[in-house]
Amino acid sequence: MTNDEMTKVMGMKEAMAAYVHDGDTVAIEGFTACICFAAAHEIMRQGRCDLTLCRMTPDLIYDQMVAAGCARKLVFSYLGNPGVGSLHAIRRAVEKGIPAPLEIEEYSHFGMVGRYTAGAYRLPFFPLRSYAGSDLPQANPRIRSVESPYGDGSIAVVPPLNPDVAILHAQRADRNGNAQLWGLLGVQKEAAFAARHVVVVVEEIVDEAVIRSDPNRTAIPSLVVDAVVHEPHGAHPSYVQGYYDRDNDFYLAWDEASRDEAQTRAWLDEWVYGVADRASYLEKLPPDAWKRLAAGEAWAEGVNYGRYV
Amino acid sequence: MAATYSASEMMIVTAARALAGVRTVFVGVGLPNVACNLARRTVAPDLELIYESGVYGARPARLPLSIGDPTLVSGALSVCSMVDLFGLYLQGGRIEVAFLGGAQIDRFGNMNTTVIGGYDRPKVRLPGSGGACEIATNAQQVFIVMRLGRRSFVERLDFVTSPGHLGGGAERAALGLPGGGPQVVVTDKCVMGFDPASREMTVVSLHPGVTWEAVQAEVGWDLRAAADVQETPPPGTDELRLLREELDPGGMYTQ
16 A cells, blocks of 8 residues: 555544543644644643643643643744734633643753753753753743753753644645645644654645655654644634735734633633634635735745756 | 934934944834844845744835735845744844834833833733843844933833843853843934943934933933943934935934
8 A cells, every 4th residue: 555545634524532531741833934823722622621732832722722721731942923922811710710720840942942852863862062051940840950970060951841742733745645835934843753643734735745745844744643624724814825814803802802711701701612613713804814924935945956866 | 504304213224324234133113123224225235134923035016014014024044933033033043133113111221012010910011022032132232212211211220021131240241141242322412322331321412403411301310421422423414315205215213
């Protein structure tokens, strides 16, 4: 059987039900780009709770999941609405315990990157030049330091992060889950190799031959992928390089709505609980949305891999 | 007749001029982003803009909404994973200057972007480190851009997120931090440097029309002055034209 005949393609409902369970440690990554809101909204609709949510930048996606009561704990390195301001739902949970107290485990960006890398490499820790002189190790006792066995003094270390499931959005994959991405790569690859299960969500399903024509672009191989979900525009309101731009109006609207608990609830009722799936969410967007968010065109020059027969 | 300009334009132009001759700069969003793009068009034509999102040598065609804006990717020299960005570029010592800002700063340039109040029951929960802690640790030099204010220039930080000169003197070097730490603080009223021995913030120049008292009133400790306090040169007409017509035509950061 060729790879093209094998398939890991699943629907979003089916994939989330199969791979996300109450109490799991979940990483939906994507640094500013390729943030899979479609998966998060489905997890919220399925009523998952008690999750440990890991993400460098919790962003709107985890602000919404915290507001929905999905999370017990947040593992992160930057709590902001990028370019807009605060994450009000998470702040309410941290500052006032509303809707429920939220445990936090906080690192810096390099610390989180190092945690996924150690997780992916199956190493006991990741050493990095950071945290000396900072109060972060006092706030988070899992940030420690070790003496270099080569006599170069001490170095900060962070523990590996191996999520139960990583959900990663990408531009395209074949049916077997070989996924290609371009633009900001974030920690997509490291999170995929670190996780026990991986769901890849893509804008397009392509033939295996397309993947094989440009192997350098394959960041996540089928080897580590459990399921592929075809969900075009599944990262809205974040962006996917070359496919669509960030819908900043949505980021601003959430900033406004999320300041108030009742309004937050109303927003979730309208955009998450009030729709059956991503397709019905997309139908709610104004008709000109995709024209407004069009990426335009800037193609890469092709390269010759050669034919070594 | 001298051109009129806003306090933000004064900050951006002054920050841009501080980059004269610099080759690699780690850019934050907002004012530093505009300053770095202005510097590339004026005093630092070889400047390569580096963003923690993984972009080296960005040529943004629009004002980026965030450090992860897709306009930073298209046309960049290189886009890499974040482990490469932090490991190879930052920790590898390739960053000459990094721009940082924060909610609070103390006299030694240590900064807080984590909490106001106690960590466990914060009065205000701020965004946290992001890359700031390792940027402050590893960049060869750190330039800070912040508006003066008693709530931000404080005697004692509620939380040290990013190390500056720690307790002053040789403390930073003794702890083995690879980078040189904060060198310049550009504010809306003055420019400050750091005393070479004590590493305490010292006023180097006052912006035109600003008095010493006006600066001291916005700072929570007894400020020191450099030996010879100058007047900061005002923005030139070329710089203002670039800012207003090309870099920030909407006036998002300059007004």
